[in-house]
Amino acid sequence: MVINIWFNRWFSTVSHYMELIRHNPDQQEFVIYGTHPNPDTVYFKYCDVSGTEPDIEGEEYIQFCLDYCIQNQIHIFVPRKENVLISHHLDKFEEIGVKILVCPDGELMAMMDDKAAMYRSLQNEENEGNFIVTIPSYRIVNNAKEFQQAYAELSKDNMKLCIKPVIGEGASGFRIIDNNADTIPFIFSTASSQKISYETAVKILQTQEHFPDLMVLEYLDGYEYSIDCLADADGTLLTAIPRKKGNGRIREIEYNEELIEIAVKMAAQYKIPYVFNIQVKYKDGVPKLLEINPRMSGGLHISCLADINFPYYAIKLLLGHPLEALYPKFGLKVTHIEQAVILSSEESAVLV
Template identity: 45%
Template sequence: MKNKQELRVYFNRWFSVAYHYMNSIRNNEDGVKFKLYGTHPDATHMALQAADYATTEPVLEGTAYIDFLVDFCRGHEIDVFIPRLRMLDIARNIGRFDEIGTTVTVCRDVELLEKLTVKDKFYEEVRGTGIMEVPAYEVVTDAEGFKRAYERLTSEGYRICFKPTDSEGGLGFRILNDNRNALADLFGYVTNELTFEEAYAILSRVESFPELMVMELLEGPEYSIDCLADRDGALLAAVPRRKADGRLRVLEQDAELIAIAHRVAETYRIPFNYNIQMRCTGGVPKLLEINPRMSGGLHATCLTGINFPYLGVKAALGGKIGPLVPEYGIMTSHIELSMRMQTFDQRISQSVSR
């Protein structure tokens, strides 16, 4: 690792859980001193509350956004940049960060990143390798294609769901359920279910729409396998995290899932922190997606004794990481905690340094 009195780590627009990841890096087991930087368009965003230096970032696209990031890293002499927003654009411009001495925790394989961001292309890739199972699916762009895919998959005995091919997390995910009670739903909780006829009627309003994956609904246990690798993609740790009831999560030593993580690492060599999301059906785990970044629930997985965020930074800086032995069989949950927010000076350039 760099021989500096204080290392500087920067998070651009992240999810609120970056609050935990910044603190994990700050409170590392090696006693390394860090200064944490964060930017977000929302000055009150939770992620910024853990930063030692926080400021708003402009809402930009393409080259203009990369220009902002490079200027920020250069101006603040950032040692490690942990991106979330626009990871593909950042990877395409990685040389600009190399030139200013900022190490970026992003997969430099642009072709692989492009596949990871479009689910059907990655499913095709994975199916060809045979390293794990993928759900049955079809990609459609119009209502008639949607209808044909629905009819084919239901004839094969599947329950059906659909989501955009390029969505993140659960955005756009819907379950088709022709047995739902619309009146009961109206008086109950908001649901992501609708009937085929409702979905078909909505999609028929336009001649075409962005690509949708119509696919089998996986109804068994859902797992997130949090992975840590070195700069060359060699796997250092893999911890399966199972969704249980409500907020409960169980950190399990599942040999089959850990073996899948090893095959993914050997095949794709994704560096640093990443996450494999899978769901079982009939006892068979099938791929949902791979996120080439820290997952939204990684702070729970850190309860195994492995400081994933800090070790990702350490790996990026070439630090030596010894054998990692996670503690399994842990059930986790979380509660809300009230806190006093750090205030910002309400100006065009809002920032706080502490």
């Protein structure tokens, strides 16, 4: 049976996941569908069927997804956009015969999407004697006065601080508080920066009486790791691949027992199925949690070089098929280069 699989609005790196699914070891045939509001989306080149989707949200978007699945006879839906909301509507997709690669626990999805809620949950577990991972020192603020108070409390021991939205993806909204950012030498010597001075941050935050919840937390200055995890439908961990972010574009697939143990404990407590990602960063030799993503991470294709086809195996588990024992290959240092992709071309040629 040929399986129709749909990816809605995703990162450009989803093109790698499409190829990994297409060239799977079982030779299972897929027809890959992809949508995005931008007609020049690069991963359209890796789809069998592609097209634009409306730039809408909420319940209206859910209805679009249901209609798209029916119209295109989709068997498997791999959502990124609105994946939390979609997890609350799985019954509607089940009624039309569509399986969705998403954690079916909508409340758990919402908690993982909210960094503060996830931190509180982990702190509660630690208070009950179930330590999973160290949490950075932090405060939650939604007005300028609270920000000033949080900064004063956390920086009193000369702790370097940063800010980021409680709900958000990747580095969106992330800033390191550095008072050198307002100096002429900094402007002249820096091409682009995620740094902002305390005074500038206060000035910006004072422009609104209230703003969406913002985390003020200790800046972690050590190496950052993404731990890509594969689990069965019950959330039993099958493998975890720590991926170290080195200098520039260097990545290392590293056997790190400390980080794998974090994945084991996280899986045991929260039972996240199929595929998820844990991001940590070191400070003073201690790995501290950045966030948990209950989906395929943006750099998952790097971890797949460990001979683990995460996207296809996750689909296989979603369909209820067992996996043989997995033996990841560690000790890899990798990088990547830019590749030009022709999005369209005119047929005519000009002779010169």
